[in-house]
Amino acid sequence: MRPVFNASGRLAVVLDQPWPTRFAYYAVTLPGAEENPAIASFLRWLQEEVEAPTSAL
Numbered sequence: 001m002r003p004v005f006n007a008s009g010r011l012a013v014v015l016d017q018p019w020p021t022r023f024a025y026y027a028v029t030l031p032g033a034e035e036n037p038a039i040a041s042f043l044r045w046l047q048e049e050v051e052a053p054t055s056a057l
Contacts, residue, residue: 011049
């Protein structure tokens with residue numbers, strides 16, 4: 001499954017119902033992959049999106 005982005009480049013809500021919070025956020029990489037600058041940047045951006053108020057979506 002590919003991420004879905006809205007016109008402003010933010011992650012978009014794609015489910016039509018709430019997802020249980022115990023399944024809320026997972027970023028899975030190979031061991032050491034976060035040392036790659038592009039992956040580290042993506043993970044930082046993803047964390048910022050997670051922390052953004054839901055009204056911003």
